[in-house]
Amino acid sequence: MEKDKYFHSVSLDRDECKGCTNCVKKCPTEAIRIRNGKAKIIKERCIDCGECIRTCPYHAKKAVTDNYKKIFDYTYKIALPAPTLYGQFSTAKDINIILKALKLLGFDEIYEVLTGADMVSEATKEYLKRAGIKKPVINSACPAVVRLIQIRFPNLVDHILPLMSPVECVAREARKSAVEKTGLPEDKIGVFFISPCAAKMTSYINPLGLEKSELDGVISISDIYGECASFISKLEADEDLTKATASGLSWAISGGETKSLNIEKSISVSGIRNVINVLEELDDERIDDIDFVECLACTGGCVGGALTVENPFVASARISQIAKNYDISYIEKGSIIPEDLMLEKEIEYIPVMNLGKTMKESMEIMAKTQQIYETMPRLDCGSCGAPSCNALSEDIARGFAKELDCVFKFKEKLNFLINEMNQLDD
Ligand code: SF4
Ligand code: SF4
Numbered sequence: 001m002e003k004d005k006y007f008h009s010v011s012l013d014r015d016e017c018k019g020c021t022n023c024v025k026k027c028p029t030e031a032i033r034i035r036n037g038k039a040k041i042i043k044e045r046c047i048d049c050g051e052c053i054r055t056c057p058y059h060a061k062k063a064v065t066d067n068y069k070k071i072f073d074y075t076y077k078i079a080l081p082a083p084t085l086y087g088q089f090s091t092a093k094d095i096n097i098i099l100k101a102l103k104l105l106g107f108d109e110i111y112e113v114l115t116g117a118d119m120v121s122e123a124t125k126e127y128l129k130r131a132g133i134k135k136p137v138i139n140s141a142c143p144a145v146v147r148l149i150q151i152r153f154p155n156l157v158d159h160i161l162p163l164m165s166p167v168e169c170v171a172r173e174a175r176k177s178a179v180e181k182t183g184l185p186e187d188k189i190g191v192f193f194i195s196p197c198a199a200k201m202t203s204y205i206n207p208l209g210l211e212k213s214e215l216d217g218v219i220s221i222s223d224i225y226g227e228c229a230s231f232i233s234k235l236e237a238d239e240d241l242t243k244a245t246a247s248g249l250s251w252a253i254s255g256g257e258t259k260s261l262n263i264e265k266s267i268s269v270s271g272i273r274n275v276i277n278v279l280e281e282l283d284d285e286r287i288d289d290i291d292f293v294e295c296l297a298c299t300g301g302c303v304g305g306a307l308t309v310e311n312p313f314v315a316s317a318r319i320s321q322i323a324k325n326y327d328i329s330y331i332e333k334g335s336i337i338p339e340d341l342m343l344e345k346e347i348e349y350i351p352v353m354n355l356g357k358t359m360k361e362s363m364e365i366m367a368k369t370q371q372i373y374e375t376m377p378r379l380d381c382g383s384c385g386a387p388s389c390n391a392l393s394e395d396i397a398r399g400f401a402k403e404l405d406c407v408f409k410f411k412e413k414l415n416f417l418i419n420e421m422n423q424l425d426d
Contacts, residue, residue: 006043009063009201010053014038016060021382023052023061028272029151033395034385044352047147048199049272049297050306063198063307066217068224071106074190074216076182078174079107080167083114083252084196084302085221086244086322087315089229094237095244095322101231102194103241105224110241111174113193114248116166117141118329121247121260122336123163128263128291130338134159136266136282136290139257141165143203144297145275146347152276153283154349162209163341166251167193167200171214190216194224196252196305197298209343220307245330246323253316254301258294260329266292271299355398368397377408 019037031045032052039052039060052061071077079102092098099110120141128137140146140161149156164172171191178189193200195218207213250256254270267290269278275295281287298304303319304312355369356362372393379389384405386392395401404410 005206006046007202007205008041008043008046008048009065009198009205010041010046010048010050011062011064012039012041013060013062016058017056018058018060019385020057021385022055022057024385024387025382026051026055027387028276029148030387030391032387033401044350045151047144047151047297048197048202049144049148050198051272053198053306063201063220065195065198065201065220065223065307066192068105068192068219070217070219071190071192075188076109076178076184076190077107078109078111078178078189078191079105079194080111080113080170080174080191080215081194082167082196082200082221082302083112083117083249083319084305084308084315085194086249087252087303087317087319088221088225088308088310089232090310090318091229092232093322095242096237096239097232097235098228099241100235100237100239101228102224104231104235105227107192109174109178111170112243112248113167113170114245114251115243116168116170116173117248117251117257117260118245118331119169119336120163120166120341121257121329122331122333123338123341124161124292125261125263126334126336127161127163127338128261136287136293137161138282139292139294140208140343140347141251141257142199142296143208144197144199144272145295146208147199147202148272148275148297149279150347150350151352153279154351155283156279157347157349159282160347162343162347163338164210164343165203165208168207168210168214169341175214192217192219194219194221196221196302196308198306199297209345209347211344221305222307222309225309243330244322244326245328246326247329249319249323249326252302252319254296254299255294256301258292261292263292265290266294268294268296270296270301270304272297355394365394365397369394372396372403375409376406379408381407383407 017038024032029045031042138159201218204213247260255268258266258268300312303315355365376389
């Protein structure tokens with residue numbers, strides 16, 4: 001996959017797009033416009049939340065992930081299943097059956113991402129005890145939320161937990177141990193994440209706070225679901241392959257990460273609109289008595305990811321049921337310190353929402369936007385291809401759209417011309 005600073009997993013199938021504007025209205029960062037009858041994603045603004053994939057009635061929005069056959073490019077193949085996978089199969093009450101099915105797909109070894117979740121939980125507990133850190137600390141496990149903060153909430157960037165994601169922790173361990181175990185060179189070992197969401201694909205291409213991802217690919221849960229399900233129906237749990245813990249499993253569900261930290265002054269929020277509301281309140285310093293905020297872009301947490309198959313509430317109930325069979329965590333208290341999992345680079349603000357290149361230019365465009373907006377019908381109908389009258393006013397002020405893109409303005413102009421012609425006729 002080619003490196004691109006603004007690579008996004010979420011993309012458009014132009015042939016399927018009908019220009020209906022459903023996705024335009026649902027995008028939380030106003031990253032979509034209709035141009036020449038088709039949706040266009042402004043890639044700087046997209047956070048890969050997957051809302052447009054869920055919304056599009058014509059399935060024109062897709063997530064680009066790796067085809068699972070890519071694993072056969074490697075001699076030794078390692079699967080890193082997200083805990084969300086365990087809630088997808090009605091017939092699999094035991095995780096071992098699901099892991100066995102993954103092996104039948106062709107993987108040589110499985111490293112469960114939930115073990116990384118336990119490591120991050122332990123390191124976070126230690127991190128939260130440190131003096132001088134900005135509170136509340138905001139979790140960094142959801143790449144869509146981190147990206148949202150980077151582009152829209154510059155004041156909150158240094159509240160983001162500066163630790164690697166569970167999947168990167170596990171990928172690092174898996175590769176190291178496979179090299180020792182097999183004696184193979186690193187490039188013969190393929191490490192693949194089985195992902196519930198598009199944002200994880202984007203963070204593999206452009207990893208947050210890391211020079212390079214330890215992954216060799218990201219496969220969507222929906223891509224392997226069918227084949228896995230067909231194996232599962234014939235398998236029995238006669239091998240102990242899982243290292244599951246109740247705490248690691250709970251990371252698939254909103255509130256799981258917070259619960260694993262066992263701290264009182266914390267909140268958990270899921271669903272991108274709810275996340276934006278909470279971040280706005282944090283930005284305005286209206287929330288001041290909280291130490292930790294868990295934000296997950298998908299409703300219900302990762303179980304609500306756009307690349308899953310099962311209803312998120314059903315998947316969530318299944319995972320909670322499975323978790324009852326396991327210990328809370330196997331990680332010894334204090335055995336992992338934040339330095340073990342620290343990001344290599346600072347997470348930075350990305351000023352893509354600025355209207356102009358300089359403050360002066362931005363102020364001028366803002367004033368012009370306001371002037372144009374005053375003349376708009378302010379119905380936010382979306383017929384122009386922008387999400388709101390304000391967004392169209394901004395596009396006009398920046399030179400990306402014309403006043404007559406507004407259907408009401410167009411009608412006004414047409415009526416005016418007809419009147420003029422009638423008068424001339426008279
Ligand atoms: S929802 Fe968006 S991508 Fe889907 S058909 Fe409508 S305009 Fe096109
Ligand atoms: S993935 Fe989210 S942010 Fe990106 S275009 Fe779709 S709705 Fe907008």
